[in-house]
Amino acid sequence: MNVAILTYNDCAFFELGCAIELFGLPRPEFPNWYHADVVCFDAGPFTATAGVQLQAKQVKSLQRYDMLVIPSWPVAGQKLGEQATAELLKFYRAGKRILSFCSGAFLLAELGMLDNRKATTHWRYAETFQQRFPYVPYAADVLYVYDGVVGCSAGSAAGLDLGLEVIRQDFGATVANQVARRLVISAHRSGGQAQYVETPVYKAPSAFNQALDWALSHLAEPIDIDRFAAKACLSRRSFDRKFRATFNTSPKSWLTEQRVNLAKQLIEQGRYSLEQVAARTGFENASNMRHHFRSMLSISPSQYALQFAARNTSA
Secondary structure, eight states: OEEEEEOOTTBOHHHHHHHIIIIISOOTTSTTOOEEEEEESSOSOEEBGGGOEEOOEEOSOOTTOSEEEEOOOOTTOOOOOHHHHHHHHHHHHTTOEEEEOGGGHHHHHHTTTTTTSOBOOOGGGHHHHHHHOTTSOBOOSOSEEEOSSEEEESSTTHHHHHHHHHHHHHHOHHHHHHHHHHHTSOSOOOSSOGGGOSOOSOSSOOHHHHHHHHHHTTTTSOOOHHHHHHHTTOOHHHHHHHHHHHHSSOHHHHHHHHHHHHHHHHHHHTOSOHHHHHHHTTOSSHHHHHHHHHHHHSSOHHHHHHHHHHHHHHO
16 A cells, blocks of 8 residues: 655654654565655655754655545645645545544645544644534544544544554554554553543553553453452552543453453454454453444454455455
8 A cells, every 4th residue: 555644844743753653664574564655745855843854755646645644734724735735635536545643634624525524633723623614523532533534633642543543454453563562552542632641651660550461461361350459559449540540441441442452363363263262352252242342343253353354355
């Protein structure tokens, strides 16, 4: 899949770097990985954050690309040239995939690509976005929205969450998890915009982190929440409070989510029956696993297996 990452003068360097890390970094361990170009419609060089000078690939057309990433865009507005506007609209009308990170949603909305389509952007720009584009259904407390064609991330780092979801849909959960591990981030973050979380990352190893690692290595077993809290050297009340502050969810819900994620990986391998997958992921039986699968993913394990098999066949 050929990916175009759009840049411009005074672009946001971090968001651009996130897009390049996700789709432009060579990953020879994965077959048929993305091929990305940082592109522009105007002659460079360009200046990014802190005066960094950039030289991008100047293009006149986006026809050869399958996916377009808009890492950021000036909230105050910036005039897009006629040729660039025509190419972006042609790309959108062809039904090709378009992603925006953080303020990049402003450009998509300006071009009408988000009309009657759920979208989000950084919480600092939410009021401005809603006032300027009242016809775009705004999603406030999410990290990203993605319907398979158009995706928007809520903030800078949330672009990584959106990118991992795209990778997950293209290559499966196992590959997405490996990419997340390379990035040293969670493969999937629950809850709303991470900016609301006061302490999302711990600077040093802690009993709490060690308790999380212990739980992840024992998902096949029944995990009592009181024992989980004891592993973190916390009272149950303090443990619940810390879990809510860190992940915006309860320990029980977090465990269920991790079990579903593990079940997805095992289903993708195609080596186990659903009953075996349920046993290996800590669900009592396939029926219980099916309930949580549908609740979290709006799809059954059997349907997920068929979809992933279809993607493999297509690839």
